[in-house]
Amino acid sequence: MTRAQSVRAIAFALLAGGLAAACQSDRSTAFEPVGVAAYNFNVVPGAANLPSGSAAISGDSVRLTMSGLRALSTGQYQFWVLGRDAANIDVPVQAFGTIMEFFLYADGTDPVTGDTIFSTDSTEISAVNIAGYAGSDDQLVTSVRVTIDSVADGTDPTTYHAVFVTLEASPATTPGAARFLWRRIGVGGGGSMLFGNFGGSDVINVTSPNDYLYGARGAGLGGARGAELSVDLTEVSRPPVGFYYRGYIVNAAGVGVVVDTARSVWSRDSTISRVSLYDADVNDLLPNIVGGDIRSLQIRNCATGGAVTNCQNTMTLPSDDTFSGQVSFQLKLEPKGGVAASPKKSISHAGGLPGIVTQ
Secondary structure: OOHHHHHHHHHHHHHHHHHHHHOOOOOOOOOOOOOOOOEEEEEEEEEEOOOEEEEEEEOOEEEEEEEOOOOEOOOEEEEEEEEEOOOOOEEEEEEEEEEEEEEEEEEEEOOOOOOEEEEEEEEEEEEEEEOEEOOOOOOOEEEEEEEEEEEOOOOOHHHOOEEEEEEEOOOOOOOOOOEEEEEOHHHHOOEEOEEEEOOOOOOOOOOOOOOEEOOOOOEEEEEEEOOEEEEEEEEEEOOOOOEEEEEEEEEOOOOEEEEEEOEOOOOOOOOOOOOEOOOOOOOOOOOOEEOOEEEEEEEEEEEOOOOOOOOOOOEOOOOOOOOOOEEEEEEEEEEOOEOOOOOOOOEEEEEEOOHHHHO
């Protein structure tokens, strides 16, 4: 075939393709999109009410004031102190304390704005020393205070190198791997607790090189298309041990509907396509896990009854006007074993839905 013949063949093929496309019933020209339009929105870090806390030394006790400890359906949060034996090996010891929750309550109305005025009060969860706390998803609960004044071996809790909190699937007498909140009181005294993966004793640094500190980072793009929602994020921080990512559609009252647990992005290779990243906290072999990063992840689902091809179609929203009345997409960093979504807690990333799909 000569060069001229080749050009004519290509031109004919393009024309034929354009004519075939133009004859499709759902569009009038080859340049119109197929099906309903997709409306995009940005998703950015917006950390809110993730686990945090502070430690204070008071006489022979260590007082922990913590927030963001979500309610658990199974298991509990437990408290520990960390020392070292004669061979300089870390020795964790179970700690016990009294527990008090602080909460907001309506205390009148602002005479100028008409807004409700809130004051703080407290309620005693346990007046006797216990080893665990179940957490809370009550929107009005702001923090919990644990006063640790005894440990399993009977020694002074303030003499240890560190104090830390774990997430346990069932009551434990030795700490599991989910050591997510801590303070090295031996070197730093009282102060802010750190959130991530506790790296063990360090008699020099308050923050050890062996620690993994969690910070919400990474960003991406979401799209709402008919009954479908899809969000792609890149360079997201890996969850601390005991936590995972899950996406929600949230209305103005903060009530969320589950979209899905984070998954790997679609790939022609079925072994790595749309794989659940529920265990990204502990499994280094999952797709797109590199060190402390998830290089890319996706949250995607379609409304129940939407019948969108190759979609789960399990999102409990109507198939028509799916996002009407909704406000935003939220990615939450949730504890494994947690109960239903907690309004306004555990948010790592968020993005407002386009007004054209929410009206």
